[in-house]
Amino acid sequence: MLKKTLLILLVIFTAKISQAQTADEVYDKYTDFNLAMLQNEHDKALDLGQQILPDTAKLNSKVRLSFYNGLAKLYEDDSQSVKAIEYYNRVASAQPDYYVAHRALGYLYIKDISGKPANEIVIDAAYINKAKKALPHLEKAQACDPDDDTLNLIKTLYRNIKDDKDLGSLPERLNQLKKNCIDILDTQ
CATH class of the missing domain: 1.20.5 (Single alpha-helices involved in coiled-coils or other helix-helix interfaces)
Known part of the structure; x- marks a missing residue:
């Protein structure tokens, strides 16, 4: 036996x-x-x-991070937002100054609410939740790679969720966030 x-x-x-x-x-x-x-x-x-x-x-950890970023981009391009968000979050968590992942996350979180005409947007709890998830990521992206469209989107989201306090302090946060920006992941 x-x-x-x-x-x-x-x-x-x-x-x-x-x-x-x-x-x-x-x-x-x-x-x-x-x-x-x-x-x-x-x-x-x-x-x-x-x-x-x-x-x-x-x-190795740097190669793994680059792999997750590439996989997230593939999922994003394949309209698999949930999977893209999962892997971009891994990248952003491991490399918080890599603003490219933050930009992707910001836009993925609001994918179904951005681009709609103002009269079709319903400001409900789901909208507010998505906006609050997107805003920190969009702010990091804006701080590192200023873009008028992203800035306007950030301001619109704050106005829509009626957060005048954070809208007013946006320039200060952007100034702080731009101090450490990474645009390319190191694999070595």
């Missing part, structure tokens, strides 16, 4: 080892993932991303 148990455990262990990707294999897939993204092979890049996800711990 003990021999059978050991044999079964050995077979299971061997099967698991043969299925697991080595760190080099995961990194090779990551380079293929980047190449597919650069060549606008969206479906191939998404497929490679799905293959890499279970083994992201085998990538």
Whole structure:
């Protein structure tokens, strides 16, 4: 009985080892993932991303962060906002000064409320919640890469949620936020 148990455990262990990707294999897939993204092979890049996800711990932390950012962008382009938000949040949490992820998050949070004519916007609890989630991200993006459209959106959101206090202190916050801005993720 003990021999059978050991044999079964050995077979299971061997099967698991043969299925697991080595760190080099995961990194090779990551380079293929980047190449597919650069060549606008969206479906191939998404497929490679799905293959890499279970083994992201085998990538160093900076490469993993870059991978999450690329995957988030793919999901965003594929209109999978929930997944894009998940991975952009990982990037923004790990690298809070990387404003590109913040810009994406800000616009994704308000995706279904921005661009509507003013007479079609309903200021309800859901709108206020989305605006409050979006605003810190939009502010970081605006501080690091000023843009009239983003600034107007920020001001409109504050006016719509009737937050005059934060609207009034916006210039001070933007000035503070612009001190540490990163526009490219380091993978080394």
